[in-house]
Each structure stands twice: as C-alpha cells, then as structure tokens.
Amino acid sequence: MSVPSTPTRGRPARLDHARTVRTALDLLDESGLDALTMRRLADAMGVQAGALYRYFATKQDLLTAMAERMLADADGPATDGEWSERLAALARAMRTALLDHRDGARVYAGTHSTGPNTLGFAENVLGVLRDAGFDDADAARALMAVANFTVGHTLEEQAALQPAGEGPGDAGPADAGVLRDAVAAGRYPHLTAALPVFTGPDYDAHFEFGLRLLVDGLRARR
C-alpha cells in the first residue's frame, strides 16, 4: 500500500504492450508501413528485436494491436439525431481514425482485430441501424457495406497522398501525370472527360458522395 502508485517510479520497464503499440504508431507516422520493422521498432524502444516477441507472438499481432488502437478514435459515443446522420458520422469517424496515421488504412485492411474498440465501433453502427428499424441481416450487411467502402476509399486516398517513390504502389502526386499520359495515349473519351475529377484532390467530396449513395440506398430500403 505504501509503494508508489505510479509504477513508472523505480527502474522503468523498457517494454510493455501499450507503450510498444504507441511507439509503433509513432514510427508508422514518421516512416510508413514499409519502414516499420521489428528491428527498427526494437531500436526505438532501446531493446533487441527478439525481446518484442515476449509481448507479440508475431509481427501480425503487433499490426492487429495497432489497428485496434487506431479505432479507439472512431469508437466514441454515438451522436444523436436522425439515423442517417448518426450512421454518416460513424463512417466519417472511421475514415478520420484511419487518416490520422500514415498508411492507417493499409494497416487496418491487413488485420482483423476483435478488440473492444473494433467491436465497439461495429456495435455502435449496428445499434443505429437496428434502432432505425432495420432487421439483423440488413443491419449487418449495411455495416459491412459502409465499412468496406470506407476502407477501400481510404486505402485509395492514402495511396494518392504519399509522395511518389515511397511505399509500394507508385501512387502519389506524380501519379496524376502518369494517368493523364496513359489516358491521352489511348481512346478513352469518357475517362478524358472525367479525368479532372480524379486528379483533383477533393477526397472529402469523393467520400461524401459514396457515403451519400449508401445512406440513400438504405433509406430507399427502409
């Protein structure tokens, strides 16, 4: 009882689950997913690479823990208002949570967390939908549709964001020129007309458009 309540006193443990995940997310933001290696993470924690395996059985487990932690920011209390606006707010929160970390969507897409943040988010979305009158099957499938769209969109958005040459997938600003040249080289009248919309950087509007389609589709179904 008389021991200090702050366990950081005394010889601080160099490694623990939460601190390691936080450091990994910092490293992700600084250098991207491709540069996030167990060795570099160990370095950042002042430890040898092998020591990480006392806390994470595999690198995949680490990535899953990172994905779970990201979703903490999307797992807030549901806003009030109409079901359609509450659903949209949750989808926006998910996109924002992934955008908050470099390669966030790639990390999320490559894992399958069953942690409280991930399940809590799903629970919130399902609650909004079931309260709105959708049955179990429709609510479940609507959640999947919204989540899959959001992940697919954010994957694309973050690929377009990163500077060319970094990470896989030669997306990025330089990609716009490559795409323009490729479209110009062939006979793509429709693509030529639509090209300015693609190369334009207004991903907020793109996301809102797709989200609107899903919500309106759900409204038509109710």
Place this chain on the structure above:
Amino acid sequence: MSVPSTPTRGRPARLDHARTVRTALDLLDESGLDALTMRRLADAMGVQAGALYRYFATKQDLLTAMAERMLADADGPATDGEWSERLAALARAMRTALLDHRDGARVYAGTHSTGPNTLGFAENVLGVLRDAGFDDADAARALMAVANFTVGHTLEEQAALQPAGEGPGDAGPADAGVLRDAVAAGRYPHLTAALPVFTGPDYDAHFEFGLRLLVDGLRARR
C-alpha cells in the same frame, strides 16, 4: 519474311514480360501473395532472381502488371440493358476477376495500374453512367465509390476465405470462433444478434446488398 512466324521456334527465350506475369499469377494461386518472391518466381522460370530485373524494374512493377492482367477478365464489352443492370454487371465482373486469383484483391489494392485493361474498365463504367445522364463529376465519383466498395469487399472476402495460419491477418474459418468468443466476452447485444450474418459464408449476398445500396443511391440522385 521467310523466317518462321512463330517466334517460339529456335532457342526459346526463357523470359519475357507476358510469360513471367502468367507464371507469377500461377504461383500466386498456388501459394499466395506472401510466398510470391522474386527468387521463387525466378526458380519457376528456370532463371536467377536478378534476371527478372531486365523485365521489371521492381517487384512493385511486377505486381502492377499482375493486377493489370487480372482486370482483363473484367474488361469485356458492356452488356446491354438498363444502366443500373449494366453498372451492376461491371461491378460483379470486377469482383469475379479479383476472386479468380488467390489474394487477387490484395494484389489489386496494392497497385495502381494505368494499363489498357484497367483504363478500359473505368471507361466502360463511366460510359454507362454518362449515357444514363450523370454528369462528369457524378460519373467519376460513382465509379470510385463502386470500385472502392468492390475492392474493400473482396479484400474482406478473400481474407475470410483463406485457411487460418496462412498469410497475414488471422482471418479464415477459425476466425469465426475467435470473433464469437470475443463478442460473447463483452456486452454487445447488437453484435450478438447480427453475428450469424457475419459468420455465415454468403458473400455473394453481402456483395449484392452493398451494390444494391449504391445503385439505389444513384437512382435517387438521377
């Protein structure tokens, strides 16, 4: 003029772009993306790993060529009928093209092809939408929404398909049990109700549901 028109006569070249991409897709189907290394591909072609770099500047270029080739199967002539059914048919063709190869969605999501199959597919979708009366911006954004949903969905579907233990992301059939346990351990009334839909393997229905939402959303907008 008198040389044989079949260049396969004489000493056959061990390497060429198209044959290498085909072999890489075969290897992908057999062993999955994580087992697709430049060394193993070189082995399958009867060549040293370094030799591949005469045809592909990086492994990323190889993956992009693979993605481009996959989409050949989605780039057929547009069917006739109503715009909504033509659009749905194109989305289904894309999903099928990705499903046709193990980890197909992961390969596709990690690349940004500007080849004729990829651009041709986009051109087809845009043509259907613009012919239906959508303006350039709406057509472009509708294409993105449908493509992003399709990729997100198929990513999820293929992750759930693969046996546990293989590839990253401990999805797979075993994942259903993990998810069930996690849901049972917490207080998730909505998730508990919806769980059978998630663990059920009817991905066709899941895809059709999301696709329907998007199409109905577009109909409401026209």
Place this chain on the structure above:
DNA sequence: ACCTGAACACCGTTCAAGT
C-alpha cells in the same frame, strides 16, 4: 542481348544463455 554468380543490406523469428 541476356543471363549468371555473388554480393549488399537487410528481414521475421527462435532460443540458449545471462542477469
């Protein structure tokens, strides 16, 4: 021109041994 051989600078993961 096309490919080999060998190297460079890394990886994830394991595990006996130290403290």
Place this chain on the structure above:
DNA sequence: ACCTGAACACCGTTCAAGT
C-alpha cells in the same frame, strides 16, 4: 522474469563478368 547475442533461413536489388 525479462532481455541479450547470435544464429537460421530467408528477402529485394545491384552489377561485374560471362556467353
């Protein structure tokens, strides 16, 4: 109990040298 040191079995990529 927690971490080190060192190894194992690999990677993607480069490049002089061969044919």
